[in-house]
Amino acid sequence: MKASYMASCAVVVILLLAEAEVSRAVTCSPTQLSSCVSAITSSSPPSQLCCSKIKEQQPCLCQYLKNPSLKKFINTPNSRKVASTCGTPFPRC
Template sequence: MALLVAVLLARASLVKGVDCNPSFLDPCVPAFKDPKAQATDACCDNLEEKKPCLCVWYMDPETSRYFKMPGADHVSASCGVEFPYRKTCH
């Protein structure tokens, strides 16, 4: 059973060969929290590079809160990365 859990966790953290570690969202946190804050280049670069992870993060209770914060729409627009919604994540 423990092996099955480990395999499932490993699969969730890797999507299409992309590392979906939630720490890649760290540079975006200030901009997620404050709609007046500018999304940094590191934030936008991570979101662009990790597009395959967006649904993983959106569906995860620990990281989904970022997509509901006041600045999420601003981050999405300023980085040019459309955030997923439950209906677009399978």
């Protein structure tokens, strides 16, 4: 009885962890980075909102860099500086 209870608990824990991983999935949307525009286009420091959005969208940055319309905004010295200031490594795609 104890073994089956432990097995059931293990299954529940695994399912909860899998669910947590799924809920962390990011919807790639470059408009989510709109709070970073002023920091990228000028010398102003990024806001907390900008930094949180960059961290949230980090898995999407390579996808954005592959898009010619977005690459010219993302692959700039200021974008790299903003990412660095926010503690988000700039992607190597």
